[in-house]
Amino acid sequence: MKRILVIGGSRYFGKSLVTGAREAGDEVTVLNRGSGAPPPGVGRLVADRDDEAALRTALGPRDFDVVVDQVCYTPLQAAVARRVFAGRTGRYVMTSTMEVYDPATLPVPAVPAGPVPVAEASLDPARLPFAGATGRPPEDWPAYVYAEGKRQAEAVFLRDPVFPYVGVRAAHVLGGGPAEFTGRLAHYVERIAAGTAVDVHEAPYATSFIHHQEMAAFLYWTTDQTFTGPVNAASHGAPDVIALCEAVAAQVGRDPSYRVVGEGAAASPFSFDRAYAMDNGRASALGFDFGRVADWLPGAIAETAHETARAAG
Known part of the structure; x- marks a missing residue:
């Protein structure tokens, strides 16, 4: 049995992840701002993840075997999580996106024109222009878009890691x-x-696409693994x-x-x-059987x- 905290997890494949982990016999807790009650048998913490003091208060002395972060969209959120969960978790899984590879949203030509499909090593967010340990953008940085927020959030966790970290770069989720x-x-x-x-x-x-149930299954699978770093999730x-x-x-x-x-x-x-x-080759080689x-x-x-x-x- 694992003690799992899911940040978010109140809708779509996050909800399926929570239910699946509970049915597998794990002790599951959901943390959100009160947007939705978890299913029966799942614990609940209410806090705004952007408010570091409130997040610490809600967590109290709790620690976890795994944290699955479904709703980390900015480097500021990642920086808060990095500080708060240091020493509280044995593994941190962030749900990222394939949009981090999108050449149209990259601030620099970091992704080469080939090869395609794109493998994880094609993008190292820690090598992109970055704001520093606080995760704050430089003055001339454009307003955050979804892809850039995810890239910078990944970079916060990858630089000087304080816990084993996995960034799941999810394909377009359907179903x-x-x-x-x-x-x-x-x-x-x-x-x-x-x-x-x-x-x-x-x-x-x-x-690339992935079914919503397969995405939930993949995230749960990562909680039992020991690998770290970015991993592509695609059927x-x-x-x-x-x-x-x-x-x-x-x-x-x-x-x-x-x-x-x-x-x-x-x-x-x-x-x-x-x-x-x-390219889903890394996850496949590690043992996940995609549909x-x-x-x-x-x-x-x-x-x-x-x-x-x-x-x-």
């Missing part, structure tokens, strides 16, 4: 019907079912947006239509004009189509 709160898969289901054109790039690149197979549309069309019974957008213009989700699909996108995607689309039809009345 779960109404639980998939981003609405990205619903975008395709609704447009193709209605005969509305999907906005795509002229030559869209492949991207086998990397379809491009056209293949995704064809899979949706097979479920909704209507052929997709497309509108090609110009260079630099916004397109539909998962249409990319640059390559950064991920295939082609096997679970039809079911995820069917869930979304059912929910879309239900919501429409």
Whole structure:
């Protein structure tokens, strides 16, 4: 039995992680700002993670075998966690994102044009321009975007580590019907079912995906491992947006239509004009058995189509 603290964990695959760990017999505690009660049999702490004093008060004398941080978005949050959990945990797992590799959001050309798929060693956040131990951006740093916040948060944990740290770089997570709160898969289901054109790039690149249940299983798996550092989490197979549309069309019974957008213009989700699909070889070599996108995607689309039809009345 492990003592696991999940920071966040009140929705989507975080909720599945919490439930799965409890069912496996672990002692699970959730820490959030009071946004949602955990399932029965799971402990709860309420604190704003950005408030270091409040976080210390909520934790009291507690320590944990593993902390899984689902909601670390900035280097400031990482710096607080690094100070607070030093000496309190034997392992720290941060949920990061494949967006850290996105060449369009990098402040410097840190990711080479090849090879693709992208392996973990292609990006070392600790080598990027960084604000220092406090995690505060320099005066001329642009406003944080999601990808940059995650890169800088990773860098805080990787520089002078105070506990064994893992950064899980998650592929685009799909599945779960109404639980998939981003609405990205619903975008395709609704447009193709209605005969509305999907906005795509002229030559869209492949991207990486993972099923929400597989993502929860992967995070739980990391709590039992000893490896450290960044690790990519992605199902086998990397379809491009056209293949995704064809899979949706097979479920909704209507052929997709497309509108090609110009260079630099916004397109539909998962249409990319640059390559950064991920290589999942490290995790596979360490022993995690990923599924295939082609096997679970039809079911995820069917869930979304059912929910879309239900919501429409």
